[in-house]
Amino acid sequence: MDQLTFERNNRKRIQEVENTFGPSGTPLSRSSRVLMGEGILMKQGRKKWERKAFFLFNDVLVYGSIIMNDRWYKNQKIIPLEDLKLEDMEDGVRFKHQWLISTPFKSFIVAAQSYEEKQAWMKHISDCQSSLVQDGSCKPSAVFAVSWIPEDAAEVCMRCFRKFTAIVRRHHCRKCGILVCNQCSKQRAVIHHIHPTKQLRICKLCHGINKEENKSRLRGDSAGNCSLEDQEWDS
Numbered sequence: 001m002d003q004l005t006f007e008r009n010n011r012k013r014i015q016e017v018e019n020t021f022g023p024s025g026t027p028l029s030r031s032s033r034v035l036m037g038e039g040i041l042m043k044q045g046r047k048k049w050e051r052k053a054f055f056l057f058n059d060v061l062v063y064g065s066i067i068m069n070d071r072w073y074k075n076q077k078i079i080p081l082e083d084l085k086l087e088d089m090e091d092g093v094r095f096k097h098q099w100l101i102s103t104p105f106k107s108f109i110v111a112a113q114s115y116e117e118k119q120a121w122m123k124h125i126s127d128c129q130s131s132l133v134q135d136g137s138c139k140p141s142a143v144f145a146v147s148w149i150p151e152d153a154a155e156v157c158m159r160c161f162r163k164f165t166a167i168v169r170r171h172h173c174r175k176c177g178i179l180v181c182n183q184c185s186k187q188r189a190v191i192h193h194i195h196p197t198k199q200l201r202i203c204k205l206c207h208g209i210n211k212e213e214n215k216s217r218l219r220g221d222s223a224g225n226c227s228l229e230d231q232e233w234d235s
Contacts, residue, residue, distance in 0.1 A: 010034055017055055021064060025076040034058040036124055039117070040066070042095055044109040046172070047151050049095065054110075056121070058128050059138075061101075079103055081129045082138030086122055102144040104193040109147060143193040146177035159184040159203055173203035175210075 013035045018028045036056045043052040043063070053073050055062040060080055064073035079101075087100040095111035097118040112118040132138045149158075151170050156163050158178040164170050171185045172178070174194060180203045187207035188199035202210070 014057075017062070020053075020071060020073050021076045022072065022074070024074065025064075026078060028057070028062065032059075036128060037121075039112075039121070041121070042111040044111075044150060046148060049111075052110075054121075056124055056128065059132060061125065080138070081125070081132055083141045084125070084129070085141070085144055086125060088122070100147060102147070104141050104143055105145055105195075107145045107147040141193075145191075145194055146175070148172045148177045149179050151179065154179045157181040157184055159205065171201060173206055174200040175202045175206040178203060 011029065014029050014033065017035065017038070018025065034057060036058055038053070038055045040051055041054050041063075042049050051066055052063045053066050060078050061084060062076065062078050064077065065075045067074055083103050083105075085102040087102065089098040089100055089109065092098055092109075092111070097112040097115050098109050099118060099122060100107060100109050112121060129140075133140065149172070154164070154170075157168075157180050159180050160183065162168055162181050162183070164179075164181070168181050170179050171182060173180055173185055174191055175189070185201050185203050187202050187204060189202050189207065189210050190197060191200050191202075194200060
């Protein structure tokens with residue numbers, strides 16, 4: 001296949017993916033973007049596993065909820081490959097061929113239908129990431145969000161051990177990802193790699209750790225040490 005034919009077919013395929021997300025989706029067409037592959041994977045959500053459509057491009061990973069196979073998707077999510085880390089996982093009780101996808105904002109588990117499909121996805125994503133790093137197109141992220149423990153994985157609060165009921169509801173600590181009751185997660189904190197300004201729910205243990213870290217940082221500043229922001233600005 002000559003280059004012009006490849007580029008024409010690639011633009012057509014990307015436009016087709018764009019169309020399946022409808023007007024609510026973000027435009028995906030770019031001059032240097034190439035659609036590398038696509039497929040259906042199981043994604044573990046907060047409450048249950050769901051089938052999701054995934055599209056791998058040479059610079060981003062896109063996925064969405066399936067309304068109609070090969071025709072219509074919604075809830076489009078776009079992850080730059082520099083913000084993505086893969087971690088192999090053992091087979092689970094419900095699903096085999098799993099791996100963890102971590103990003104600074106959200107981390108989640110996906111599962112393929114076969115071991116070969118899993119290996120192909122992980123290899124193609126890693127190859128695309130390597131190409132971006134080698135040509136200097138991106139700088140890999142260093143901080144990633146934890147993956148949340150599924151809601152059906154615990155019957156009691158993982159801090160105080162109160163039993164979850166219709167009144168004692170499950171909540172997730174945004175910093176460590178465990179399941180806790182409201183009493184054990186009343187505190188809020190900014191977790192900069194998830195959201196730069198929003199106060200997010202954290203458990204009482206993470207709140208205590210945050211307080212100690214802030215005290216240590218203040219002691220360092222009072223001793224005449226400049227902050228990280230000052231160091232970066234002076235450089």
